[in-house]
Amino acid sequence: MTNDVVTSTYRLQGATGEWEVVIGLEVHAQVTSAAKLFSSAATEFGAEPNTQVSLIDAAMPGMLPVPNRECIRQAVRTGMAIEAQINKYSRFDRKNYFYADLPQGYQISQLYHPIVGEGQILLEADEKAGIPEDKIIGIERIHVEQDAGKLMHDQHPTMSYVDLNRCGVALMEIVSKADMRSPAEAGAYIRKLRSILRYVGSCDGNMEQGSMRADVNVSVRKPGDPLGTRTETKNVNSVRFVMAVIEGEARRQIDLIEDGGTVVQETRLYDPDRNETRSMRSKEDAHDYRYFPDPDLLPLELDEAFLEDCRASLPELPDAKRARYTGELGLTDYNASVLTAEVETFARFETLLAETAKRLGKSEAEVATQVANWTLSVAPGVIKSLGEEAKLEHNTASAQAAILEMQAAGEVSGGQAKEIYEIVLRTGGDPAEVADAEGLKQQSDTGAIEAEIDAVLAANQDKVEQYRGGKDKLFGFFVGQVMKATGGKANPQVVNELLKAKLG
């Protein structure tokens, strides 16, 4: 079931030679929806304990689950976004076990007939990140299931408290194939998956709040050997931790095998403070979950109209957007990757791009590079340097586009554009008025600039002679002197042209 078309070169060195690491990830992604999977209780993060609990979530006698259409829709859209097979027939099963955070005594999940079948995710080559070539990671399935509640052990000396707010919240379990071969690939996979989920809007991808958590399956083998025995480390909640778990767990397994031991198939827990995993339970005392179809729920049958609606609602996805940015907009690979990684970034970029193109009466492709540079480096730099002084409510697309327009028209220099932007962010002033009021305008008046040039050349006759004698590098010196004389306000392009003419 593994994809070995492109093999990673990542190897771990052991006493007996090189080892290959085989990784599969099960990512639990909380579905973005106002209500829970089978009840109408709210799903907001951070509410007071037990304030978002319906009778159904608390599993009161006689309560019944009713599937939330929105959660199903989000799972289907997610499946479509990873080019997966959507199963028109799926079913819910009960996974039975006792725990205080599980009021029903079973989790409603999908074991036998998941809603989404096989799909795939592309990891684009990124040498620096340890991905030498493009690689496709297979997705085994996506199923939807209920989250459990939360136990709080620090509220009472001898008792545990139960918070059921999260209980019944819809999760998508996204199961990859064991296609990853290095921590870097696993990290890239999670970042890419997160990006897709956020594009689709089916999960907010907030790993700190637990909206995305991964179960990490790791095994090691000598290259070319059959798969080794895997361990599963549960509930890892950051990309960094996932990568650390893989490194640590692979190393532990190699050391164990090389010391003559065998890897036991088991569930492990990660302790971020000590950066190590420890055994939680082995296969022998694994739960018998007694899965069976939930008799409270009919099979889920999706019709063509529903699927069509899901398909039509999908936005442009990361891969397509990246291709368009490099192809149609002519952006560099790097800029395209950075701009498309996060929903907020591309949204900001595209809004500003449209606004700027409109103001300049140009096509988006013509202004894309300027807008991309502004979005990726100029604007973030200014905002960062202002710190708390920046009032982001003033950071509108129209203000930024106005600045870019002045810059494109040669009215303001790059430096002035930054200064204007700073003032706009602080005060909310109109960029054109700010430029006028603060004198942040370039001088393009050739007469005035010519006068300054004449003065500079007159004062530096010796250098003029040297230049004319072939010392081309002095051109920059003249430009600098003229700019200095104009207080930096002269349009450098005009200065260049005039200087060239005068120096002949």
Added chain:
Amino acid sequence: MMSELTDLGVKAIRDGVASGDFSAREVAEAFNANVAAAGALNAFIVATPEKALAAADAVDEARSAGKQLGPMAGVPIGMKDLFCTDGVQTTAASHILEGFVPRYESTVSANLWKAGAGMLGKLNLDQFAMGSSNETSYFGNVVSPWRTAGGGNAAMSPGGSSGGSSAAVSARLCPAATGTDTGGSIRQPAAFAGITGVKPTYGRCSRWGVVAFASSLDQAGPMARNVEDCAIMLEAMAGFDPKDATSLDMPVPNWAEMLDADLTGKRVGIPREYRMDGMDAEILDNWERGKTMLRDAGAEIVDISLPHTKYALPAYYIIAPAEASSNLARYDGVRFGLREMPSDKDGERAGLQDMYAATRSEGFGDEVKRRILIGTYVLSAGFYDAYYNQAQKVRALVAQDFEKAWGSCDVILAPTTPTASFPLGSLDDDPLTMYLNDVFAVPASLAGLPAMSVPAGMNSQGLPLGLQLVAKPFDEQGLMNAGLAIEQRAGFTARPDRWW
């Protein structure tokens, strides 16, 4: 006057109240008095006379204000204690739910109150509806109002699990009661107590707010003293409920109004597999009389075959416990109901697992535990395919048998039970014979079909015998029409002599 009121059924009370022959309060008072005087039957776990009176007063007021009255207006009923009732203890006859007072009302009971019915109390039952004799209740068994002829004084079983309902209706403690039927729990007690009970098509009545036994089988229905009363009550109970994902999204017909005992052109199937070795001759005779009655009503009697019948009961006793073992996991002492926290032992603090074990050991009765164990076993790794999956296949085949049978008949006639009522305690050590009580009832449950029991005669011991009818999905009308044809010809007027 008062004693006569309690002889009236649903329709008679409703019409009498509507026309002003008597007030709803008089009716409620009369039944409240009967309930209060029938402690020896142990039919009620909790009596709610004030609820019955409040509902009655509301009806009386509505009537004097000239308002439109509901289809059950002024009719006080008994509510099986499996239905959650807002503010009234709901136990499923278990210790684990003793003292549990829901803050919500089941859809079915809410529908009944909306139709103008009032609640006399919560009726006893087999614990979590698991049982066929009403002996598994934590609150003591219900005693049937019936006794054997010739001065027999053995306490008889009212059937189960809706045994409080059957006893109360036949003893005139209420004109009608709700029941639930998972594998015969309406039909078998109705047969034992000489009353009529209808299990509608699976999905007709919402399961929301009904303590679950086996979700894919559980179905509520009415129990009353005649077919028309059942039809009126079922209309009030049934209807699509968006809160139950298995609820039927279909309109509820006017069954009562459309009742018609003329069966001309109808074919009644007699399943040959229901004639089993060693069957009670009186049960067979009763069945024969049933054929005669239906033929007399204009129906044609045809032999049919339901070849997988003998596998139905074993399949049922895998599927129902499997679902129950999971459905009953929520009774864990964490959020409601009984909690047993064992004391610390040998310096070891008792933990969550100890609490589960103690709570469930204490809170569930033997029969419930037996079924949880069976269900857990058949779902466990390595046995799932051999038991649960196999049983599901049988279930599909049983349903297919009926599908095929509908090609040659419109309704099926069979005995409701293999025997009449038996003395309480007589099957204590024989759970398999107890389970056999439902052998004729279970196939229709597995297939989700509407089925009913109608009283058709008495055996030589003076105990009532019922006949079972099974109809096509959604054809409650055809079912109750055939029931009415039997009722009209059987002339069943026997009632238990009051000894309590």
